[in-house]
Every structure is written in C-alpha cells, then in structure tokens.
Amino acid sequence: MMKQLQMIEVLEKNIDISLVVPLYNEEENIRILHDSVREVLDGLGKEYEIIFIDDGSKDQTFEILKTLHDDNPKVKIIKFRTNFGQSAAMAAGFEAARGEVVFAMDGDLQNDPRDIPRLLTTLEAGYDVVSGWRKNRKDKLIIRKIPSRLANKLICSVTKVKLHDTGCSLKVFRSEIIKRINLYGELHRFIPALAKIEGARITEMVVDHHPRKYGKSKYNITRTFRVIVDLMAMNLFIKYLKTPLRFFGMIGSLFITFGILSILWMLYRVYFFNKSLIDINVLLISLFLFMATGVQFFVWGFLADLIVRTGKRKSVYLTEVPLNGKTLAEESK
Amino acid sequence: MAVTNTIVHVPKLHSEKQKRIYQEIKLSTIVSIYNHGKNVEEYFLTLKSTLDGLGVKYEIIFIDDNSEDDTYSKLVKIAQQHQNVKLIKMRSHFGEASAFEAGFKMSIGEYIIFYTTRVRPDARDLPKLITKLNEGYDLVVGWRMPRKDGLLNKLISSGFNFIARKIANLELNDINSGIFVVRRNVIENIQIYGGLNQFIPILAKKQGYRIAEEKIAQLSGTFRKSKSISEYLQRSLDILTVVFLTKYSKKPIHFLGFAGGILMLVGGIINLYLFFYRILGYGSIAGRPLLLLGALSLVIGIQMIAMGLIGEMIIFTHAGDIKEYNIEEVIE
Numbered sequence: 274m275m276k277q278l279q280m281i282e283v284l285e286k287n288i289d290i291s292l293v294v295p296l297y298n299e300e301e302n303i304r305i306l307h308d309s310v311r312e313v314l315d316g317l318g319k320e321y322e323i324i325f326i327d328d329g330s331k332d333q334t335f336e337i338l339k340t341l342h343d344d345n346p347k348v349k350i351i352k353f354r355t356n357f358g359q360s361a362a363m364a365a366g367f368e369a370a371r372g373e374v375v376f377a378m379d380g381d382l383q384n385d386p387r388d389i390p391r392l393l394t395t396l397e398a399g400y401d402v403v404s405g406w407r408k409n410r411k412d413k414l415i416i417r418k419i420p421s422r423l424a425n426k427l428i429c430s431v432t433k434v435k436l437h438d439t440g441c442s443l444k445v446f447r448s449e450i451i452k453r454i455n456l457y458g459e460l461h462r463f464i465p466a467l468a469k470i471e472g473a474r475i476t477e478m479v480v481d482h483h484p485r486k487y488g489k490s491k492y493n494i495t496r497t498f499r500v501i502v503d504l505m506a507m508n509l510f511i512k513y514l515k516t517p518l519r520f521f522g523m524i525g526s527l528f529i530t531f532g533i534l535s536i537l538w539m540l541y542r543v544y545f546f547n548k549s550l551i552d553i554n555v556l557l558i559s560l561f562l563f564m565a566t567g568v569q570f571f572v573w574g575f576l577a578d579l580i581v582r583t584g585k586r587k588s589v590y591l592t593e594v595p596l597n598g599k600t601l602a603e604e605s606k
Numbered sequence: 607m608a609v610t611n612t613i614v615h616v617p618k619l620h621s622e623k624q625k626r627i628y629q630e631i632k633l634s635t636i637v638s639i640y641n642h643g644k645n646v647e648e649y650f651l652t653l654k655s656t657l658d659g660l661g662v663k664y665e666i667i668f669i670d671d672n673s674e675d676d677t678y679s680k681l682v683k684i685a686q687q688h689q690n691v692k693l694i695k696m697r698s699h700f701g702e703a704s705a706f707e708a709g710f711k712m713s714i715g716e717y718i719i720f721y722t723t724r725v726r727p728d729a730r731d732l733p734k735l736i737t738k739l740n741e742g743y744d745l746v747v748g749w750r751m752p753r754k755d756g757l758l759n760k761l762i763s764s765g766f767n768f769i770a771r772k773i774a775n776l777e778l779n780d781i782n783s784g785i786f787v788v789r790r791n792v793i794e795n796i797q798i799y800g801g802l803n804q805f806i807p808i809l810a811k812k813q814g815y816r817i818a819e820e821k822i823a824q825l826s827g828t829f830r831k832s833k834s835i836s837e838y839l840q841r842s843l844d845i846l847t848v849v850f851l852t853k854y855s856k857k858p859i860h861f862l863g864f865a866g867g868i869l870m871l872v873g874g875i876i877n878l879y880l881f882f883y884r885i886l887g888y889g890s891i892a893g894r895p896l897l898l899l900g901a902l903s904l905v906i907g908i909q910m911i912a913m914g915l916i917g918e919m920i921i922f923t924h925a926g927d928i929k930e931y932n933i934e935e936v937i938e
Contacts, residue, residue: 349937353934354814355813357932457925502859503860524912559901562901573916577916580919581919584922584923
C-alpha cells in the first residue's frame with residue numbers, strides 16, 4: 274500500500290526536464306556520462322528524469338543501466354528487443370518523456386553535458402528548439418568533418434533551416450514540439466526540419482565537443498544516397514505537404530511544355546522542310562513520352578492530394594505557450 | 607472484416623466453476639480446416655489425446671474455412687460434445703490468414719498453436735514444438751520433415767525460404783510451413799497484414815523475437831486438389847511482399863529512389879551518347895531503337911522517383927500510427 278502511494282506520488286510529480294539518450298553498445302561510456310549529466314542536472318535545481326534507451330545493445334549496456342537505476346531513481350530505461358536504429362530509439366524516448374523541456378544527446382561522451390544549462394537559458398529566452406553547434410569539432414577531418422559539412426550545407430539549403438550543424442545530437446525542445454514529431458526510418462537527421470514543419474522557432478548555440486574516447490563511431494559515409502533521397506522527401510514535406518498537387522503539377526507542366534514544343538518543332542519541320550514524320554522519329558518519341566508523363570504527373574498530384582486530405586496529420590496551429598510562467602517574447606532576439 | 611462474416615459456436619459456460627476452469631486455459635490450438643470431412647473426427651481425436659497428454663488446460667478452436675463437404679456438420683457435433691472446443695465457420699473461403707486472425711481474436715491462451723490441415727502436420731508431434739518453445743523461444747516454426755509434397759510446391763518453398771533467409775537473417779528450413787507455436791504477446795505486437803500469416807516468423811524476427819524450428823512429420827495423402835498456375839504465381843509474388851514489408855515499408859523512397867536513379871542514369875548515358883553521335887555528325891539517330899530505350903528508361907526512372915515520393919507522403923501523413931520499435935522492458 275505504502276509502495277503504491279509512493280508510486281502515485283512519483284507519477285504525479287511534475288517533471289521539468291527530460292533527457293533522452295539513445296545507446297547502442299556504449300558500455301564504457303554510460304557511467305561517466307550518467308555521473309556528469311547527474312551533476313549538471315542536480316545543479317539546476319529542477320525536477321528531471323534521464324531516459325536511456327538501450328537500442329538492442331550486444332554488450333553490457335543494459336546491465337550497467339540497471340545498476341545506475343538502482344542507484345538513481347531518476348534514471349529510466351527503455352530496452353528494445355533488438356536494434357531498431359537511432360530514429361526509433363529517439364522516438365521511444367520522446368514518447369516516454371514527461372518533462373516540459375526535452376533534451377536529446379548521444380551516449381558517446383562527445384557532447385558536453387555542461388552545455389545543458391546554457392541551452393536551457395536560450396530556450397527560455399523564446400525558442401522552441403535550440404540545436405547545438407560543434408564549432409570546434411574533434412573528429413577526423415576527411416571521413417567525418419568534410420562529409421558532415423557538405424551534408425549540412427545540402428540539408429540547410431533544401432530545408433531552409435539555417436543551422437551550421439544540424440547533425441549535432443545535443444538539442445533541446447519544448448515538449449509540445451517534440452511530441453508532435455513522428456520519427457521513423459532515418460528521420461532523426463532532419464529533426465530541425467521536422468520541427469520547422471510544426472512551426473517551431475529554431476536557433477543554435479555553440480557547444481563543446483570532445484574526441485571519442487571509448488567505443489566505435491557508428492556513423493559511416495556510405496549513407497549519402499539515403500540522405501539525398503530522404504532530403505527529396507523532406508523538401509516535398511516542407512513546401513508542399515498541404516498542396517502536393519502543386520509540386521506534381523509543376524513537374525507535369527514542365528513535361529507537357531516540352532511535349533508542346535516538340536509538336537511545334539515537328540510541324541515546323543514538316544511544313545517548311547518537307548520532312549516526313551519517319552525522319553523526325555526523335556520528336557515523336559519525346560512528344561508521346563513527355564505528354565504521357567506530364568499527364569501522369571497531374572494524376573499523381575491528385576492522388577497525393579487525396580492522401581494528404583485523408584491522412585491523419587492534424588493541422589499546425591501552434592500558439593505561443595508560456596514556459597515556466599514566463600511569456601514568450603517574439604522580440605527577445 | 608472476416609470476423610464479422612462468421613458463424614461462431616462458443617461453449618456455453620453455466621456455472622462459476624466452469625467459468626473459472628475456462629479462464630485457466632493456457633494453450634489455444636487454432637486449426638484451420640477446409641474440405642476435411644472424411645476424417646475430421648479421427649483427426650480431432652488424435653489432436654485431443656495429444657493435447658490431453660500435455661497436462662495443461664487447453665482449448666481447440668476450429669475454423670471451418672467454408673468447406674463444401676460435411677466438415678462443418680461434423681465439427682458442430684464435436685463442439686457440442688466437448689466443452690473446450692470452439693468453432694468458427696467462415697461465410698466464404700477467406701483463406702488461412704483470416705482464419706488465423708479470427709481464431710486468434712477468440713483465443714484466450716497464453717500459448718498459441720496454429721496450423722492448417724492443408725499442410726497435414728502430424729498432431730502427435732506438436733508437443734515437440736512446445737518443448738522447444740519452453741527452451742526460451744518466442745516462436746517455434748514446424749519444419750515439415752520428411753516433406754510429402756509435389757515438386758513445384760517444394761521448389762517455390764525453397765525459393766521463398768532462401769530469400770527469407772537472406773533478408774531476415776532467419777536460419778530456418780521451412781519458414782512458410784504455416785505451422786507454429788507462439789507466445790501470445792508476439793502476435794499482439796506484430797501487425798499481421800491480410801494473407802500474410804506465413805510471414806509471421808519473418809515479421810517476428812524483425813521485431814527481435816527469438817525464433818526456432820522443430821521437425822514435424824507430415825501425414826500422407828492430400829485433402830485438396832492441385833493448384834492452378836495463378837495460385838503458384840501469387841505465392842511467388844508473396845516473396846516480393848516480404849521484401850517490401852521488411853525492408854522498405856517505412857522508406858519507399860530508399861528503394862524506388864535507388865531503382866529510379868539507376869534507370870535515369872542509364873537513360874541519361876544513352877541519350878548523351880546519342881546526342882553527341884548526332885551533333886558530331888556520325889549519322890542520323892532517328893531510326894535507332896537505342897533512342898527509344900534511352901528515353902524510356904529516363905522517363906520511367908523519373909516516374910519511379912515520383913512514386914517513391916508519393917509513398918513517402920502516405921507514410922508521413924500516417925506517421926502517428928507508426929511504431930518502429932518493440933520494447934522488451936521498461937524500468938522506471
């Protein structure tokens with residue numbers, strides 16, 4: 274009975290800050306990470322929880338997490354049955370998070386938990402998302418920094434979210450924003466862009482970065498292709514989520530224009546140069562192909578419209594919500 | 607859908623004692639039956655004596671998949687005589703997946719045995735599967751061994767198993783036997799799509815459950831006519847379904863974008879070659895079939911990517927329903 278009452282008390286306690294940390298084979302890092310994070314969060318004087326997601330680790334990660342939990346009741350553990358990837362791990366963490374403010378960071382000790390208070394201050398100044406910027410990045414230049422910088426440029430120019438370092442895992446969100454974001458596939462790379470779709474005010478802040486001490490880096494550069502096609506989809510979501518017909522219609526019009534130009538050119542050749550249709554078979558091909566494809570794109574546009582209308586997304590009308598009693602000020606920038 | 611199209615016989619529980627005993631049921635055996643009237647009683651008796659030997663409370667759920675013979679009337683008699691037999695009759699021949707769905711919804715056991723009499727498993731081997739499950743697995747597939755089936759059947763089956771092994775990393779010999787013993791929470795946690803009951807092991811493996819197999823003998827004789835060509839074709843196409851479901855169902859653009867990109871590349875190279883061929887004056891390209899190939903592959907490539915984007919749109923607008931992970935344990 275006593276225990277039940279305590280449980281209810283714990284459940285009802287308002288939590289200010291949730292920290293979500295996805296882990297995959299990080300046995301050497303967890304203890305150090307936990308200790309430094311605990312020190313920083315205790316110093317804030319707020320109610321907090323630390324949510325570790327064990328993404329099907331094959332090493333001792335889960336056992337170490339359990340001992341941490343026995344030691345610190347603010348540690349929560351979500352154990353996946355098998356490895357589902359970072360997006361899934363973060364999605365599970367965000368879903369479980371009960372704090373008004375949700376932090377996310379990697380478990381590889383490369384981010385510095387001492388940046389957390391500053392990020393929080395920036396968020397409270399009137400933003401919904403604050404993303405870390407690893408200005409002095411401590412990684413290998415050729416295989417990590419240069420591809421990352423290129424990817425960042427590409428992602429920023431497509432998603433129109435102006436950040437220097439979208440790949441930095443240390444980020445903070447207001448819970449109403451992060452709870453609206455559905456992460457699946459490999460969308461964790463596009464969290465700022467997804468937040469923008471939900472109408473979030475996003476900014477960045479320089480954070481410390483340390484070289485990797487233990488464990489192996491789980492990133493590799495062979496994912497370029499998937500990033501590029503994912504970006505195409507993100508581009509579509511950002512600009513045309515409500516009106517996909519415009520997107521497909523534009524491409525369709527382009528094809529049809531080419532088709533019409535082909536017809537005109539063909540007629541010109543036939544009338545003025547007395548060519549037979551067989552000789553200008555090139556144009557015939559392009560005419561039929563372009564016209565048919567153009568029409569198809571319009572049809573797909575209708576389909577896409579239909580999908581969006583019958584879809585389950587609620588429309589975005591985010592209103593300003595005061596955080597910790599403070600009213601958000603637009604001009605605080 | 608299928609469930610509403612059924613006639614259901616559930617044992618009437620009169621006393622409190624009966625209800626209590628009923629609730630103690632640990633094992634639900636779901637058997638899909640189609641045109642099996644000749645020896646259904648005999649089959650039932652074998653099954654019953656085997657399950658009685660296990661020493662746990664069990665129920666048997668027969669699903670008559672709209673048999674054309676007297677299977678149903680015989681099953682009704684069995685259901686009336688035995689308290690722990692439930693009977694579902696499909697209004698039309700909906701197939702094994704629907705049978706499984708309907709049976710599962712009605713079952714209450716913590717362990718589920720499912721099979722269809724079409725694959726003729728010897729019921730006397732079922733305890734072996736349960737023993738295996740208790741060694742620490744979540745799902746045990748029955749491996750029909752020695753197999754008594756036609757050559758074409760075996761061929762399609764081995765092709766299916768080969769691909770399933772490759773994509774799901776599932777080292778089993780007879781994934782699609784349709785005979786399995788499984789823990790209830792596994793089925794509750796994986797989505798079963800129409801017609802996909804034979805993919806349950808693959809989907810379960812993807813969710814991180816532990817899968818094993820155990821040999822089960824096949825009875826000889828056949829209970830149904832041989833299949834048509836189109837049925838074979840459809841079963842082969844099922845393999846494709848598995849590939850899409852397990853690999854690309856959440857990210858269609860990864861597959862369609864890749865395929866479309868390659869087609870565009872091929873088409874682009876062909877067209878560039880023809881372009882320079884014409885510009886540099888080597889001759890006319892108008893009559894060349896290569897031009898048609900180049901233009902077609904370019905356009906089909908673009909179309910594939912567009913299709914991929916539409917797929918992404920479908921997923922994104924339904925993303926709230928997507929749960930891509932399976933939690934084994936939460937410690938708070």
